[in-house]
Amino acid sequence: MTLSRVFLLTLLSATLVSAEPKPSLEVQAMLQETYQLQKQERYQEALKKLDEIEALAPGLADVYNMRGSLYLTPALRDFDKAAQQLDKAAAIQPSALAPRFNKAELLFVKKDWPAASAALQKLLDDLPDLQLQVRHLTLFKRLICEVQMDQYEQAEKTLKDHFTFMDDTPAYYYSKAAIASGRNEETTSREWIAKAAKIYKPGQSAAYMDALVESELLPGTNSPPPEKK
Structure with a gap:
């Protein structure tokens, strides 16, 4: 399951530099649920869950980063959409690890x-x-x-x-x-x-x-x- 582990780096990024408040416990639980869907290769469900999270917490970098990583998976592969989402995440958290790693990953996958x-x-x-x-x-x-x-x-x-x-x-x-x-x-x-x-x-x-x-x-x-x- 290529690139599903990329979201692990999203979790790691929380211990580094973050430019946004910590999300609510509800949103954190939904992010974890999305990660589990990604691990299970239920990518469309994961995308839908991210839409729900975005409605609750607009402008959350983790949402854009996860969506970008999903678009890098072979099942959904769309480099343009991945780049758009990762750019949004990087704009919110320019010093965070996960968006930067995934942007490098985009070049690697290409x-x-x-x-x-x-x-x-x-x-x-x-x-x-x-x-x-x-x-x-x-x-x-x-x-x-x-x-x-x-x-x-x-x-x-x-x-x-x-x-x-x-x-x-x-x-x-x-x-x-x-x-x-x-x-x-x-x-x-x-x-x-x-x-x-x-x-x-x-x-x-x-x-x-x-x-x-x-x-x-x-x-x-x-x-x-x-x-x-």
Whole structure:
């Protein structure tokens, strides 16, 4: 289920910089319900729930951010609508993590590797104190961009400088898999993924697997559905 985990970053953003009051308990519960619908791939219901939230709390950045992330899912893929929603979220919370991450994710999903790499790096530069899980995922996505641009020396440097096999995230193993897959070493790539599966729980690896699928670096996967016109 590609990109459903993006909303986890919305929740994380609440601990960073917020330019708006905390929503009511009712709205918070509805946001959580929307997240559960997204996890269950009930995307149309999630969009409808967001409309209900917006009617109760107009101008809430989380609504625009979640709606934007929904439009990035393969089932609803619409880059223009996603960009419009994420721009609204960023206008309300210009320093918050989630809208900025998702705007970088938009470039990643569009496979604009140079622009995605630059956006991810800016996120790392501007928010040096990112939580480990978010920082590693951001670095991993940047590494994928490097692989897709045939910058294998830089990808290897990213791996060496930022990840080890003893980390609390599977970034090291999935980075090895991404680099191997980029070099058409599918057996080696699968071996690294299998090693990660023995160490980390599925929930810890889901976002990394999503990124491999989305970038077509997971051995044997097909491209996601094209963008809606």
